[in-house]
Each structure stands twice: as C-alpha cells, then as structure tokens.
C-alpha cells in the first residue's frame with residue numbers, strides 16, 4: 661500500500677483556467693492535475709506537485725516513467741495537455757514563455773546535443789544569457805564573461821575555458837551544462853540526469869559539487885532527475901517517485917525514499933540502506 665502523499669505535494673483544488681489559477685505565494689513551481697498526452701498515450705497522468713523556495717527535490721523512477729516529460733513541463737518547454745502549471749508567479753498559458761525561460765536553469769542531454777562541438781567552454785556557458793547555444797553576433801557585457809569564468813571555475817572547469825566543447829570528457833561536459841544552466845542566475849534549476857554516463861570518480865565528484873549547491877542558501881530551488889539512489893546528493897530535501905506517468909509517492913526525502921515506495925516505483929523488491937546521508941539499493 662502506498663503511504664499517504666505528504667502535504668508538500670497536495671495542491672488545493674482550483675479552477676483549471678490559466679487566468680483564474682493563482683499559484684501559492686511561496687511556491688516556485690506548482691502543478692495541478694497535469695497530464696501530458698502524445699500519440700494517444702498519457703506520458704504524465706494527473707500530477708499535482710508543489711516546489712517551494714529553498715526546497716531541493718529528487719525525481720526518481722524507472723526508464724519511461726515520465727520524468728523527463730515532467731521536467732520539460734516544469735521548464736516551460738512543454739505545454740501540458742490538461743491541468744495547470746504555475747512557475748515563478750506566472751501561469752503557463754497566460755505568460756510569454758520566452759520571458760519566463762531565462763529565469764529557469766535547465767541541464768539535459770537534449771541540450772548537450774544542441775551545443776556546437778566547436779564552441780568553446782566559455783561560449784557554451786555565456787551564450788545562455790541570450791538563450792542561444794552558439795555564439796554569433798550577440799553583444800555580451802564584460803560582466804557576462806566574468807560570470808561565465810566564475811561559474812567555470814566554480815564547476816571545476818578552470819583552465820578549460822578555451823577548449824572546444826566537443827573535446828571534453830563526459831564529466832566535463834556535464835559540468836559545463838550545469839554552469840550554463842546557472843548563467844542567468846535562475847530562480848529554479850532543473851537537472852535531468854546530470855550524472856548519467858559518468859564513471860565512479862566522476863559521479864562522486866559531481867555528487868559532492870551538487871551537495872555543496874544544495875547546502876548553499878543562495879542557490880535556487882533545485883529539481884534533479886535520476887534513476888539511481890547513489891546519485892542523491894546529501895542536502896536534498898524532498899523526493900517525487902514516478903512509475904508509468906503517475907506519482908507513486910512524494911514528500912520529504914527520508915519518509916519518501918523508503919524500501920516500500922522504491923520497490924513499488926521500480927517494480928522489484930529492494931533493500932535500501934543509508935550511510936552518512938548516501939543512499940544505496942540492492943535487490944532484496
């Protein structure tokens with residue numbers, strides 16, 4: 661039996677009209693009964709979810725659970741087929757998404773494929789200020805480049821600023837994507853599988869950087885999508901578990917990442933352990 665979903669994921673009933681939908685005052689992201697349908701299939705089904713300032717969320721679930729689809733909705737990149745989406749005091753359907761998107765940082769594999777292989781690391785980061793992926797004739801202020809250099813240093817890319825994106829290792833690319841996502845000083849940061857494809861050392865190094873970010877009071881609200889419990893950085897506060905497009909459980913991390921919920925989410929009996937804030941799971 662699924663335990664009751666915590667109050668953090670309950671969204672009060674509201675009229676489903678973008679002009680009447682008023683996101684809660686302290687919410688950074690609020691979804692009310694969101695469904696995304698494609699080709700006659702519901703990829704995401706009636707999800708209600710609220711992220712408040714200062715919260716750090718994990719979205720976890722098996723392949724095809726709908727995690728990336730949900731993140732695309734949260735990033736104002738995908739319009740829901742039904743339901744309401746409030747992002748940063750704005751309501752999708754009643755806002756120009758091109759004005760909203762710079763306020764949301766997004767790192768994803770799809771974005772990585774859009775970055776030109778011959779673009780330098782610095783340009784891959786700084787071009788986020790114009791919402792473009794390749795540098796052309798846009799004008800950049802010196803403080804834009806200073807910020808891009810600071811972010812490169814902060815994310816372990818010092819000395820690589822002039823390297824071509826296409827020559828980077830997978831771990832370095834992931835760090836560029838996160839630095840780029842932070843370029844516009846977003847109020848909401850969405851990271852879709854930031855540790856996918858990394859070796860053990862690369863994963864551990866990234867988890868450690870994300871732990872620091874999670875503990876930074878000035879960092880934006882964070883949402884991190886992953887399949888793996890080992891990638892949950894200590895300091896994350898909440899989790900939303902998905903399977904087949906629906907929410908299995910959502911709420912505070914410790915009460916949500918339970919053996920029962922995770923076994924139901926992944927469809928196999930799991931034994932879960934936590935050591936010094938790090939989670940691991942093996943088949944029971």
Ligand SMILES: Nc1ncnc2c1ncn2[C@@H]1O[C@H](COP(=O)(O)OP(=O)(O)OP(=O)(O)O)[C@@H](O)[C@H]1O
Nearest residue numbers: 698699701703721722723724725726727728729730
């Ligand atoms: N345009 C589309 N038309 C039909 N089905 C789609 C479309 N886009 C995605 N899907 C399907 O929707 C489901 C959810 O996809 P999504 O990428 O959101 O899952 P996910 O949880 O992120 O998976 P993964 O962990 O494998 O990345 C998958 O079964 C996928 O095949």
